Structure formats: structure tokens, C-alpha cells
Amino acid sequence: MDFEKAIKIYKDFLKSKGLLYTQPREVVLKEAISATWHFSADELTSQMHSHGIYISRATVYRTLASMKEAGILNSVDFGHGHIHYEAPKAKKHHEHISCEKCGAICEIQIDNLDKAINSAAEKAKFKHIKYAIRISGVCEKC
Ligand SMILES: [Zn+2]
Numbered sequence: 001m002d003f004e005k006a007i008k009i010y011k012d013f014l015k016s017k018g019l020l021y022t023q024p025r026e027v028v029l030k031e032a033i034s035a036t037w038h039f040s041a042d043e044l045t046s047q048m049h050s051h052g053i054y055i056s057r058a059t060v061y062r063t064l065a066s067m068k069e070a071g072i073l074n075s076v077d078f079g080h081g082h083i084h085y086e087a088p089k090a091k092k093h094h095e096h097i098s099c100e101k102c103g104a105i106c107e108i109q110i111d112n113l114d115k116a117i118n119s120a121a122e123k124a125k126f127k128h129i130k131y132a133i134r135i136s137g138v139c140e141k142c
């Protein structure tokens with residue numbers, strides 16, 4: 001998703017919630033959208049600090065959560081006790097596997113997973129299927 005499009009979606013979302021589009025929110029959005037890997041709110045905060053951008057952790061947390069609600073970011077749970085976010089990219093749907101020892105994360109494709117889940121859910125007469133699966137193991141280095 002490009003920045004312009006993300007901003008538009010986010011502005012509409014905030015408006016619908018009666019919230020203001022502020023400068024700090026825009027800065028967080030810019031950083032989050034350009035991130036190429038999965039990040040936690042803490043990681044994004046430190047990344048911004050290292051770029052000389054000082055925005056409070058609380059603002060980063062709140063902004064990321066609202067971006068997720070607006071559908072601009074996906075969230076992923078690696079079992080770290082906090083949420084990781086990921087900007088939806090033009091790449092194929094993928095799952096994640098995380099290392100239980102060092103926390104390393106790898107993206108994997110599982111053939112026909114989407115199809116299998118959807119057809120099973122449809123058999124149970126469900127619509128608008130969403131799912132999250134958590135896969136972990138021990139990586140090669142560990
Ligand atoms: Zn983490």
C-alpha cells in the first residue's frame with residue numbers, strides 16, 4: 001500500500017471515529033508503512049528515536065493499534081507477549097514461523113492453506129473468514 005493511499009484510508013477512519021489526524025500520527029504512519037519487516041511498537045519507537053524522531057511510546061502504541069483497526073497494518077503474534085505489525089505488501093499471503101529460542105522470524109508459504117480454511121469454514125456456514133495461526137520451532141542457528 002502506498003503512503004498516499006494509506007493516509008487517505010487513515011484520515012477517513014479517524015474522521016469516522018471523531019478523532020483528529022495529527023502530525024505525530026502522520027509520522028508514525030510514514031514509518032510503519034515504509035517498514036519492510038515485522039516490528040513491535042517498541043521496535044518502531046526505537047527506530048524513530050534513532051532517526052531523531054521523538055514521539056512518545058504511548059502515541060506509537062495508540063497509532064499502530066488504530067492503523068490496524070483501519071486495516072492499514074496487519075498484526076502478527078509471535079508469542080513474544082506483544083504484538084508485531086506488518087505493512088501489507090504486494091507479496092503473496094504468507095504465514096510466519098518464529099524461533100522459540102532466539103525469536104528469529106521466517107516467512108513461509110503454505111500451499112492451499114487459505115483454500116482449506118475457507119472451505120472448512122464455509123461448510124460450518126461461516127462467512128467473512130479470518131484466521132491467525134501461530135507456528136514456532138527452533139531455528140537452524142539455535
Ligand atoms: Zn517481539
Ligand SMILES: [Zn+2]
Nearest residue numbers: 099102139142
Ligand atoms: Zn533461533
Ligand SMILES: [Zn+2]
Nearest residue numbers: 086094096107
Ligand atoms: Zn510477514
